[in-house]
Amino acid sequence: MNVLLASFRMSPDGGVLQIGDQVLRMPASAVAARPALLGFDGRDVAVGILPERLEDAEFASDSEHTHSTHTIVGRVSPLSRVDRGHTATLSVKVSELHLFDLSTGSSIV
Numbered sequence: 001m002n003v004l005l006a007s008f009r010m011s012p013d014g015g016v017l018q019i020g021d022q023v024l025r026m027p028a029s030a031v032a033a034r035p036a037l038l039g040f041d042g043r044d045v046a047v048g049i050l051p052e053r054l055e056d057a058e059f060a061s062d063s064e065h066t067h068s069t070h071t072i073v074g075r076v077s078p079l080s081r082v083d084r085g086h087t088a089t090l091s092v093k094v095s096e097l098h099l100f101d102l103s104t105g106s107s108i109v
Contacts, residue, residue: 001098002049002072008099010041017047017097030094036108037099045108048098056080060091 006017006024015026015037024047031037054074058081074090082088099108 002051002074003100004047004049004072005102006045006047008037008040008043008045010038017045019047024094024097026094033095034099034109040099040101040108044102046100046102048100049092050096050098051075053096054090054092056082057089057091 004019006019009016009018010031011025013025014028015031017024017026049072051073052075054072054076056076059077059079072090074088076082076088076090080088100106101108
């Protein structure tokens, strides 16, 4: 699992995870699926991304996907033109992110 540090904050249309200079928007449905997340407004959280949940952004047509520019490990479709060891734009469905409380290590659900 790739683990990144993020700041979480609520927004009028859901939530926002800030990872470095990258902003990942969470729709209201993704926040509602994790009621405990409301208690993390303005706090740092750990974001876990399973390699098999990453996708070559070229194939991601779903509006639920967000793109990453971080160095992470991913497993992409054999149809992808991404070569091992090269830089690629990847995407992940926000609903498939794993969020963890930094102070306890517990999953935020």
